[in-house]
Each structure stands twice: as structure tokens, then as C-alpha cells.
Amino acid sequence: MTLCNHCSANLNFLIYVSNMYKNRYIYDGEPILFPYFPLNNNAILPMDTFKNEVSLHWESYIQSVQNTIALDESPTTLDLNFINNPNDYNYQSLFKKNKEGIEAFNQVLKSFMGWWNSFYSGYRVIDYISGKFIPEIGTNIDNKLLKKHNRLPNYNLFLIAVYDKVPFNLKNAGRNFIIEPISHLDLTYQDENRRSNSIGCLVDKLTQHLIYE
Numbered sequence: 001m002t003l004c005n006h007c008s009a010n011l012n013f014l015i016y017v018s019n020m021y022k023n024r025y026i027y028d029g030e031p032i033l034f035p036y037f038p039l040n041n042n043a044i045l046p047m048d049t050f051k052n053e054v055s056l057h058w059e060s061y062i063q064s065v066q067n068t069i070a071l072d073e074s075p076t077t078l079d080l081n082f083i084n085n086p087n088d089y090n091y092q093s094l095f096k097k098n099k100e101g102i103e104a105f106n107q108v109l110k111s112f113m114g115w116w117n118s119f120y121s122g123y124r125v126i127d128y129i130s131g132k133f134i135p136e137i138g139t140n141i142d143n144k145l146l147k148k149h150n151r152l153p154n155y156n157l158f159l160i161a162v163y164d165k166v167p168f169n170l171k172n173a174g175r176n177f178i179i180e181p182i183s184h185l186d187l188t189y190q191d192e193n194r195r196s197n198s199i200g201c202l203v204d205k206l207t208q209h210l211i212y213e
Contacts, residue, residue: 001145001152003138003206005131006160007123009079009116010061010089011179014054016112017094018167021050033164037111043095043104051168053093058170065160066174072155083117122163129182130161133199140203145210157206161185173209180205 019033025047045053065075082089086109095101095108115122137159145152158177165181166172172179180202187195 001142001154002156003134003141004074004156004158005127005134006075006158007079007126007130008061008075008160008162008179009123010082011058011160011162012116012122012126013082013091013112014058014061015162015164015167017091017108018054019164020108021047022167035111035115037108040100040104042098043100045094045096050094055168055170057089057091057094062171062174065158065177069156069158069176075158075160083113086113126161126163126182130159130180130185133185133187134159137199137202137206140199141206144203144207157210159202159206173205176210178205178209
């Protein structure tokens, strides 16, 4: 068994747009979420409609991840396809279908791609933070599974990293994977007790969603 670190462009884009909506509808006067992007009222959906749309896209991606992992493949292909062919995913439905909505979606998509793909990119930061302790977390998982089952499964576990909290109580785990914000994964500056507890929590979450066959 191997614990794999994965940074999802799809999920991070859905969080990126969700934070824009939260800044517009919910967090007036509260600390601003990243990114702050002024949205034209004529371009955005009512919040309840947006929540429904983002939930449909989130669930579709989660199902694709589960299908991919079941085939013993990496979900990386799903995210590379989004980066290379973003229009295949109909994320424009997160905005109104009028001229303003289409323009807003194209601007937001360009903004995200610039952030995600640049040299000091969102991807590099998330990958660095989430990947730094993967070997240690993986070793702890192996030890726990060997103690309980005396053997390791012959397939992979995935830790899918996102830059901010999963929005609107959407699904954050599935068969052989969990989704975690990097705030839960940056263990560098924690003292030994907190770091040990954080790693223990991650190990428990991952093994809880491991299907042992």
C-alpha cells in the first residue's frame, strides 16, 4: 500500500469560486476569503442556486475519483484534463447564462489558472505543504494496519489536498481517500505533542475510509 498525495485542480477551483460567492453573500464585514473578486450582480446566481450547482459538480468529481481509484489509477488525469480542457466540465453553470455571467466565468477561470499554474503557484504551495509529511503519515498507517490485520492492502490511499475548507458541508471523504485543507496538513511549526496528535487524526481519517479487501 502507498499513501499518495494529490492536489486537485477541480476541487480547488470549486473552492475558489465558492469563496468568491461567500465574500459576496456571507462574509460582509468578516475577514475576506481568498480570492477576493468583485462579482457583477448580473453575473452571479442566488446563493441557494449556487450551492446546488457547486454540490452537483463536487459530487460528480468525487464519483469520478472513486471510479478512478477502483481501477487502481490516479485521479491526476481528471485534473490534468480540467487544466487542459476546462470547458469540458461546464463550470460556467456556476454563473448566470447571460452575457455578464459568461464574461465573469471566463475572468474567474483565467484568474484561477494564473494562480494555479504560475511559478509560485497555488499548486506548488499546496503540493509542498501536503506532501512534506506524507512519508511519516504513510509509515504510521502501515504500522496501524499491520498491527490490526497483519498485512497491508495492495492498493493505494489518497490524501487529496485543497487550499481552504471544504465548502457548504460537502463530502470530504470516500472509498480510499480523504479531502483535507492544507491548514490541517502544515505540521512544520507544531510542537511535538500537537504534531503527533495531528498525524494521528490524519491516520485515523485515512484508515477509517480504507476498504480492506
